[in-house]
Amino acid sequence: MKTEPEFDSLVPAQSFDRRSFIVTSLGAGFALATQPVMAQTAIKTDETGIVAGEIKVPVKDGEMVAYRAVPGGLEKPPVVLVVSEIFGAHEYIRDVCRRLAKLGYCAIAPELFARQGDPRQISAIPEILEKITNKTPDAQVLSDLDACVAWAASKGADTKRLAITGFCWGGRIAWLYSAHNPALKASVAWYGRLVGMASPMTPKHPTELVGELKAPVLGLYGGLDSGIPLETVEAMEKALQHGSPAAKVSEIHVYDNAPHAFHADYRPSYRKEDAEDGWRKMLAWFRKNGV
Template sequence: MLKPEIDSLVPHVPFDRRTFLKAALGTGFAAAVLPVSAQTIHTDAEGLDAGEVGFESNGTLIPAYRAQPRGKTHLPVIVVVHEAFGVHEHIADVCRRFAKLGYLAVAPDLFVREGDASAYPTIQQIDQNILSKVPDAQAMSDLDATVAWAGQHGGDPKRLGINGFCWGGRIAWLYAEHNPRMRAAVSWYGRVAGQHTQTMPENPLDLAGELQVPVLGLYGRQDQGIPQDTLAQMKQAIAQGPQGGRGSEFVVYDDAGHAFFADYRPSYRKADAEDAWRRTLAWFSGHGVA
């Protein structure tokens, strides 16, 4: 994938074909999830400033989708971390949902160096060509750059939260362990344990003793990819950490599987998704991200 020249960087740049040779971020759905469900939610951008922006992280121009109330500043910030499918329409919609409630929501493309996840027709190909190649340390650095950008463009860095789905749910755990200045985090079906690799040397469970940020973990009991015993281990490890388990919480929906919030997929469970969304908003509000 062609990348823009870093020399053309400015602090806040809406993207166009001259600066980023790729379909607009946050438009359309990833090939691996087509056809999308008829129940797919669409949130309009009325009253919002919404669209692509860009900022630098370690010499690379990171594209991001952001949405925020038009004309307002000093806004609470939610960093939205995408799933395996990248920053496609669903992630942009989630940003707009947060923005409608008064947040500056920004979703950086954490795959920009590895390629375009939305172009691959199967999750197996995304895993092989994208996910396995993204270093955790690189993701943490890109999220640091995201937070810095938000603080310079209408966001209040003292009211900072992170919300991640699936692959991004694991990243949300890691960033909560990485950045103790955050107020709160929400991980939707984010894996906490698993294989150690060169790009993923540590999992959230390995770093649980460092966690100082309250995390809400939202999971489905029928999720075959996240064994319940790993969540039990995570709870125990958090309890032995500096906060003594205070502040973090796990909610497990008995009949839900993986991706139960993904309204564009057959895995969507409306009642559980709506309950989890209410809990998410209450979590951020209750921890000062509002």
């Protein structure tokens, strides 16, 4: 069995109250709310040449479970944070990590809902939103992502070459993290919501943060996405022109005939051609920005 010495041991665990973290391990498979899975299109990436599995990341109030995949034997790989949809770090997100590891990246997908609950075990999307997503503070999420970067650095990864990508809920987070971490080099947001009502959990949204972007963002959106109206995408494009230097070199690409979640190969929304083109654009964006 392949091992990668710098990655297969964990940071010494901090003491914590397990009641604070509802999710303490990741189960296999797809989230219940995404069933039935489109088995004929779902991509399955093996672990040949990579080291993949569950880790525990020290955070301010304990340990957060995450999935990471890293190329075996490669010293100082660049880092990509992978942020899930509302369904958490289930099989699709883990597979994305493995795909990135095969390309030479240390990919980390944290279970950012660990304190609020396990969305993978809830079958109704409204219930996920009510009980988990809407109770997860942006500030907590950004802090947890910082902890993942610190974990990667402690294991020998090259966090000077740091990127983030996220899907749906995670797409919005990718925009936010670009305004949060000055060490970030590149961000790719897949159909992340751009506007919304301010709340204690979500005080600001991407359109309000264009002046604070510290890393250029590539936004990938579907022209038929009923949940993200094209007018909000167009408004963001205009706002970026008057934002920070990183905002001004950010880009948005709209796939005219794609719905929401067009990259989700395990769902009926999957659009193979657009998903593959978006993946190529993402990788090119990383390379262009030094990741």
